[in-house]
Amino acid sequence: MLEDTDPTLASNWSSTYSESQNYFTVYDETDRSDGNSTHHNATQVYQSFILPWWRQVLWTFLFAGMVVVATVGNLVVIWIVLANKRMRSVTNYFLVNLSVADAMVSTLNVTFNFTYMLYSDWPFGHFYCKFCQFIAVLSISASVFTLMAISVDRYVAIMSPLRPRLGKRATLGIAAAIWAGSSVISSPNIIYFTTDVDLLPDGTTRRVCFPEWPDGSTTESHLEYIYNVAFMVLTYFLPITSMTYTYAKVGIELWGSKSIGECTQRQLDNVKSKRRVVKMMIVVVVIFAVCWLPFHVYFVVTSYYPEVVNYPNIQEIYLAIYWLAMSNSMYNPIIYCWMNSKFRRGFKQLFWCCGLGERRHRLDRSMRSLSPSRKNGTSQYSSFDYFVELY
Secondary structure: OHHHOOHHHHOOOOOOOOOOOEEEOOEEOOOOEEOOOOOOOOOEEEOOOOOOHHHHHHHHHHHHHHHHHHHHHHHHHHHHHHHOHHHOOHHHHHHHHHHHHHHHHHHHHHHHHHHHHHHOOOOOHHHHHHHHHHHHHHHHHHHHHHHHHHHHHHHHHHHOOOOOOOOHHHHHHHHHHHHHHHHHHHHHHHHHEEEEEEEOOOOOEEEEEEEEEOOEEOOOOHHHHHHHHHHHHHHHHHHHHHHHHHHHHHHHHHHHOOOOOOOOHHHHHHHHHHHHHHHHHHHHHHHHHHHHHHHHHHHHHHHHOHHHHHOOOHHHHHHHHHHHHHHHHHHHHHHHHHHOHHHHHHHHHHHHHHHHHHHHHHHHHHHHHHHHHHHOOOOOOOHHHHHHHHO
16 A cells, blocks of 8 residues: 555646646657647646645654654664563563564655655665665554554453463564565565656656556556555454454453452552553554554545545645654654553653763762762762752
8 A cells, every 4th residue: 555655646746637737738759740739639737746845844844753753762662672671571572573663664764755745756766666665565564463463462361361471482483474474565565666757848857666567557557456455454454353352352351340259459450550551552553543544545535536636735635644644653652651651661761861971970060069078977978879869
């Protein structure tokens, strides 16, 4: 699906109707005659889809903010889990896998696709045209399959508590299988995407990145339509259905069932801990469903009603839909920090460590005045002790 983000618009940029239309005449190379000859009238409509500068700045600000938050947030999540042995649980290993996928899509795909959509030109070369779209589908597939793996793991842990939990090796094996399966799903992008140069009516050229399927271009290929539908089913409807079922069953078990007899405090704390994790993952899944639904609906609608892409404001409508889908990669770290006390402490610890050097230097200078009194035994605080006490 995501490989159509650019071609869907790019392939229509040279024949799209809008309020400000510029007419041009096509020169027929076959008979060296003007396109307006008696053979046919080839006057067409050209719209460059270049937004006013202030709207370009606005969209750039929105996408840049999203990329920075997603990249920094997901890298911090990875650091928290890998740097803290107590955080190395099965669920957190899957969260690292999810963060790797989200960081990849924000750093290796979003900026380049956004630039292409904003300026209707692909300046990043033939190889990166293939690689960028491959990474997009790869990371999105890995994200959603990781969410499915977490839901299954939570389901087994809560519904079958006596069953042995996954070990580190099994968890890494599942993660590897997720990436392998995602690579297979994304492989058509590395095979069929290509670049070309279009000559515009004003004499300038633009570079385009688009899929050239065996049975035709992106707007005419039946194979592409089948691929898009399969991608939508595999990475949206199937995962949402699966996660809805597993979390519904888990929710009934944790909130709906009543234990027989009295529960110890340890048992109550264990149930509360499981509820917190499940609530956090339910929020993650709901945010995922909301962010990606307009994206999939857009391609379903345009498949059956192609004239939608001729709508005057379709570029900005699609930019909004694309931003919402890609912004899913920045919400997860925020959710972890908000709903999980361990991740919250990890974020605080990282930011505390980042500012420690400068703050400690300032405090050392301010505490020098205490050194004489230390000699006299009237002060027992070091500058670091004082810093810790402030916090």
